[in-house]
Amino acid sequence: MSKEVSIIGAGIAGLTLAISLHTQGIPCAVYETRPEPQNIGGAVMLSPNSLKLFDDMGIYDGLKRLGYSFDSLYFRDLAGSLKETYPFGSVERHGYSGLRVYRFELIDLLLEKFNANNIPIHFNHKFSHVVSESEDTVTWQLVDGTTKTSSLLIGSDGIHSRVRKYMYPDLSPKFTGIAGITAAVPTANLKLPCPDYKMPVTIMSPSHGAFVIAPQKQDGSEVLIGKQMRMAELSREGWEKFYADKDAATAFLRENAEVFGDIAVTATEDIPHEHTNIWPFYVIPELDSWSSDNRRVLLVGDSAHAVPPSSGQGISQAVEDVVMLAILLGKGRGEKKDLGWWQSFRQNRIEQILLLNARIDRRRLPKINGSEEQDDDEQGFDLDWLYGIDAVTEVEKYVSGS
Known part of the structure; x- marks a missing residue:
């Protein structure tokens, strides 16, 4: 079925991408190595930038019923004195408080959307390799030898992505x-x-x-x-x-x-x-391109970049990735310059978040004697740039040329 978009990986990025593509009227199917939905990992942090997108999908109310809501993280010294406050959400400022919810509960809510919308998902289907791609289609194979042809193949299969190996065979996570x-x-x-x-x-x-x-x-x-x-x-x-x-x-x-x-x-x-x-x-070393030369193979989430958990932004950034991509494709904007804009926008966000991670890591690791690490405690945390984004509006602005 050459018009179908094939998504490799049924993690949060892959499931969210499929729902977003379905909303745009783009047929898609998800293929997952595991024999059943993932019930692994602990709770995850979700901030206003992703919660707004989950709200648009109709699952925020379910998340709120299941998760722990909070607005701030507190940094204290050993005497108990408050040294810093790290904002993680605010209904008044950003429309949503931060939320901590178990990963499997989020996945269950996404799968409910799959069932309600009859989005195909195939478990126990392990991706093997890309066979070939043309200007219009990509042919790829499962490990059992089954060959499929799709309009796009999108790797959302994590930091050790097998799809990424097609584009970057010698690259390894760092x-x-x-x-x-x-x-x-x-x-x-x-x-x-x-x-x-x-x-x-x-x-x-x-x-x-x-x-x-x-x-x-x-x-x-x-x-x-x-x-x-x-x-x-x-x-x-x-x-x-x-x-x-x-x-x-x-x-x-x-x-x-x-x-x-x-x-x-x-x-x-x-x-x-x-x-x-x-x-x-x-982390993933910065990639030259998140799409193949013919633009039939794309990477999203941890397959394209990886955000360690220090700032609690890994899932939120993957969700931003896929929602923006789905809207772009839904508007018929999948050319090289369009995907280049999307990657550049997303990469700039990732770079800022990796710097934020480094600041938090300096607070959570023992100081190294003789280290030249700068003490930036006095800077505080102003995260309006992080939570204030409207991913949907950003794509619409690009498409309209404004």
Whole structure:
């Protein structure tokens, strides 16, 4: 079916892209390696720039019923003094509070839209390679040997994208030298400094890094706890051992907990292994193009760029990617210059967010002796540029030439 857009990957980016294309009247289908919908990963952060787009899709009310709403993240020193406030949303300022919701719950809401709109999704279909492409179509193959022809093939298959290998066979994700270790524990376990203690909070220590606590679930009855570490990159086998060693992960979370106070000590006393996650921070070197020479193969989300979780923008940026792309294609603007504008607009956003990530990482990692890292605490966080964007309007402005 050559008019169909084929999307590889049924993560949040792929599902959101399919719904957005359907809204534009563009037929599409999603192909996913796993045999069933993903029920992996913990809770994710969503900010006003993506929540507006989810609202347009009709799933925001469902997200709000499931997630924990908040407006700010707080940075405190070991004495408990408030050092900085990081805005994450505001109904008055940006139309939405920030939201923390489990990834699988977001995926379930997206899949409800699939069912309601009869959008095809094929599980247990693993992409193999691109066979050929012309000016109008792309032919590609699944690992079982099935060959398909589509108008477009869009890779939303993550940071280790197989689709990207077609365009960049020698490119590999780049490890940043940072990993995050997190766990989920009941909020009732925590001994709070005071009854009205504000969270999410990052408790900072110059010599020991930071201890992060972020409520999740609609009633805030559970919290994520987490710390970041500097480390060298491991081999594939090394990462597998690292992921599997939950005892080491919980030991790292407990290490120096007393430095961060009773709240950290009580948070780490009972950590279920099944609620522990290990997340190495990888990025994608900036790509020359997110589309192939004939523009029949495109990359979105983590396949095109990767945003480590420090600023909570990974999903929001992927959603911006795909909504803007779908509107552009829906208006018949898929030529080289159009895709070039889209990539440039998106890449500029990603670069700004990676700089924001670096600022946050400096607050969450132990300071290195003799480091020339600048202390930018006095700058504060003005994030109107991040939350104030209207992705739909930006495409319409481009198309109209204004």
